[in-house]
Amino acid sequence: MIQLYLLSVAFLVFSALVLLVDSYRRPLSFMLKAKSKLRESSRFLSAFFISGIVLALLLLFFPMYPGPAIIGDILPSAAMFYTSFFFRFLYGEKNKERSNSYFTLRKARLRHTGFFLLSAALIHFLFPWIIVL
Numbered sequence: 031m032i033q034l035y036l037l038s039v040a041f042l043v044f045s046a047l048v049l050l051v052d053s054y055r056r057p058l059s060f061m062l063k064a065k066s067k068l069r070e071s072s073r074f075l076s077a078f079f080i081s082g083i084v085l086a087l088l089l090l091f092f093p094m095y096p097g098p099a100i101i102g103d104i105l106p107s108a109a110m111f112y113t114s115f116f117f118r119f120l121y122g123e124k125n126k127e128r129s130n131s132y133f134t135l136r137k138a139r140l141r142h143t144g145f146f147l148l149s150a151a152l153i154h155f156l157f158p159w160i161i162v163l
Contacts, residue, residue: 035158038089038106041082042151045113049144053137069121094158106154109147116143151156 048068051061067074086107093103 032090032094034085034092035154038085038103038110039151039155041085042106042109042113042147042154045082045110045117046144046147046151047090048117049140049147053144055140075121076116079114082110086110086114101115103154105150109150113147114130 046063047058047061048065051065053060055062068078069075089103089110090107
């Protein structure tokens, strides 16, 4: 289904930009409001988490043609699962202080994760017919 394909690419790009906004603040200044909304609003965080899980599951079971009928696109689905749980645990209510220290100490790891998500979205967008297992 083409809708799932486009939504999954948009989800991966949005997640990558939220992760990269700390390292590249000036060029990605348009993402500051989205990041603060994700950090402060539990409703927005829950919607982000649920949409990531649902998109990842649907992408596994309804892949782009000619992908396998059951496994589907594993790389984008795994990236969406990881991103959903990462943001859920990092920005959860119990982890506010820990998330601030995590971001200040591990900017390089977040930058690498953001670039991995961007590359997964780019590969998934440019080559949808390639079976990435």
